[in-house]
Amino acid sequence: MDMELIQQIRDKARNLLEEGTVEGIIGYERASDGVTARPFFAYEPPAAERLIFDETCTHNLVKYLLDKKGKKMAVVVKPCDSRAINLLLNEGQIERDKVFIIGVGCPGIVETSWNYKSETLQKRCRSCQLSSPLVYDFLAGGEFERQAEEETYSDIAEAEAESLANRREFWQEQFGRCIRCYACRQVCPGCYCPVCFAEQLEPLWVGIRIAPEENELWQTMRSFHLAGRCVGCNECERVCPVDIPLSLLNRKLEKDVKELFAFQAGLDPEEPPPFATFKKEEKLEFGE
Amino acid sequence: MNLFFSKDDLSRWLDSLLLERTVVAPVRVQELTMFQPISKVGEIAFDYDYTTLSPKGWFLPPSETLFSVQRDDGQVELVPTLVERDAILFGLHPCDARGIALMDKPFLQEPGDALYRDRRSRTALIGLACRQVRPECFCTSMGSAPDDPSDVDILLTEVEDGYIVQVVTEKGKALLPQGLVEYKGEVPTPPKLQVVPVKEVISTIKELFNDPYWEQLADRCLHCNICAYVCPTCYCFDMRDYSDKGKVERVRSWESCQSSGFSLTAGGYDPRTTKGERLRQRFYHKFLYFPEQFQDVACVGCGRCVRDCPVNIDIREVISDLKQLMEAKSGS
């Protein structure tokens, strides 16, 4: 626990609240297991003392801004989370002047679960190239030199190398376990449709039946809706109670979008995402 | 009077039961343990400490067809789903057995749910006492215990080279083979657990309905359905018809008070729109509405929601928060 970094966050949060610059701070506090962290909302200056930041602060807090539209809020943002800020700015979901971004030079987040903190960095952190958030109003802890390994998508390549039948069987088994708790959607900064296609009754795309076929339609379409929009925070995989390897879906699309359209989500709030634009001369795989 | 099964006796007995019954037991699935029908005794994870989902899914499956609609030459016939086979639910811990007993109250209350009732009567519950507990367990505060036999037909307790067999009901007795040797050894004392002050909260929670606590607590809630779906005593469901694949059937599926369409009426009116109201409904159903309707608390202290909530909304912490709020309110 880097107390110096934490103190910077607490001091900044307290005076933001004292000055009335923001109505609330969205940050992290120690969870009830005493080991990991959990999101925390501070509205009064004294509450700022509960704010912490360490290697268990895995949540992407940016999604909470969507619940506080119209209110000026401060939010603690890691480099990967800052891509979600750019995504929501690009898609007009948040206004830049309504958000005070407390950036954090992130040392990397470890694998956590309830009452458990491992020593190994999460997959997204091992290949994280960002030394500080892409956008911030205040940077706590300064930049963090990264010796990150290159993102080679080796696990995706491995999956692609499998036979069609093996891939089919693998995903049928994974989707078979889905209980449609929709935690992957509820945690995702890119998922904010007022009525999700999975809840539409007219037409009944998915419906309420929790069964392999409906689960497959749900998972396939959910990840495809994030193609070129997923910022790789990997919270969907973390929250899945039945351990479906959702990053194998998101990062497959992330890899293909990079290859086909040379685009990565959340790096630049002005650049239009892949499906919002096109290049006349690009060939892709359908000839002409 | 306690009987005794060696490990081999137990396997042979389960093998014999497998011949003409469906046996549902905890099975390792990647890093998880899930209750699933087994084909061989070897698949059972005898030493599991918890399952991600509770065994309620055997009696109230995530999705099931209540009846299908057959139309031949204009004449409509409703064909109900029937229970085909007897079953054994093996290896459930006492807290999960209590969860099923609590779920019996709404489903068997007149007019009872016939499908649920048939499954219940044709399934024998063989419990497995807990030898070790996890930090998030608090079953003793909820009227259960690591060795509580009250809601199973047979309770097994693992000892040195086998299992103590505690016969609880006639249904359990009828399943057992003859000539089981009596167990004279010493019954292991169950592990101690933390105490959660739920009794005081039940009587006072009514006053805190409009307390801002709920909106603050709900700030971090994602309103996913994990807590309701993993919970042994959450039984809310939704029903809709399906007419794809050439059949018309009425499907019943799990539903959770946290999902957006839970209390939304067709006309667009929804009595619960804010995050706080929705999250409050979860705790008030468990600690006020269910007790008022069925004189029991709808929580068994299994700790699943504590473990799987992505943002750590810890029901034990909520209970102690409510207690403090009441103490502050009444100035004591």
Added chain:
Amino acid sequence: MTENYKPKVIGFLCNWCSYAGADVAGTSRMKYPPNIRIIRVPCSGRVDPLFVLKCFQNGADGVLISGCHPGDCHYTDGNYHARRRFALLRDFLDYLGIDKKRLRVEWVSASEGQRFAEMVSDFTAELTKLGPRSKV
């Protein structure tokens, strides 16, 4: 392969070019297998990936999306968007175990009735070789 297996094919044809092309094929008696059920859409850009997935979920063995040649789109860029969308979806479905050959994207203009008929015959033959989807 069961002899009497006839692949079920769903074709999303853009109203301005491919649907007209199919019409030409029909009116000039060009033969092509009857397995295809044609759904007319204003533009290939109108086809939502959800439609494709729903087709496969409901038992289709193959899905065809046919629009105007890039540059000829009645709405100027509908097919450009469709091209990107289904280039990505095709690989993704393959990754999930639905053979990419089962999703076909073609550009057929209003006059290319012959080409439309040949394309549908070729697609149906390929799907027959691939066998029913659920068997995979």
Added chain:
Amino acid sequence: MGPESPFIPYLATLKTATQLTPDIRLLSVELEDPDTKAGFDYMPGQFALLSAFGQGEAPFGIVSLPLEKDGLEFAVRRIGTVTRALHELEPGDTLGVRGPFGNYFPLDDYGGKNIIIIGGGIGMAPLRPVINRILERRDNYEELLIINGARTPQDLVFQPEFPTWIKAPRTRLELTVDRGDEHWKGRVALVPDVMKELAPSPNNAIAIICGPPIMIRFTLAGLRDLGFKDNQIVTTLESKMKCGLGKCARCNIGEKYVCRDGPVFTLEQISQFLEQP
């Protein structure tokens, strides 16, 4: 699940379907099984769950009176997937009925009182059997005032029965619309304002109201201003209902299950609800 499962609907045939307003249809339904039909007894205010097989089920107030010759009647407003399917049914088609569920208007307790009935739009539906039961036993009750409002003149519900209501003894029917049209000669005003203008006296009176939440809120305020106490005001709550059996916990408002403890409540009861509907 034997036939006695409460989740399996009784089969019924649609006998007639008359269009009451552009989006409301009066379905007259006959239970196929004679014994079930004979045994299906209900009171004004109770509801049933209608099944449009292939779409699903939804709760509707039973708007006919028991022992009426032409079976069960429901007024269905086309507003969702199930109601759309119910609107597409042809006479002779089969549908499902589950019920009767819920409590009912305690009309016997209102003997000798003035009754004020205020309905808005489809809210008029559950009030129709109350009116017709009062007219059936007209002498048991004092003055009957009916205020029936709707958005436009053709949205007024149960128009074919207005003449009988108007002609009934000591009965007064006041119609009002939010927006008139060229040949509407009646009132153009909101229901709460009409109620204030008519200012019915609260002594020895019971007010029964049903309609959209906004109309109820202002009408309640008006009634209270006139001196009506909360136990003199009765309404029927519309909430999300799925099973009708007190099991699926979808319809609970506070500790009350609308499908079993309601849907009919006095305002006094509702004000004691923990959660306001």
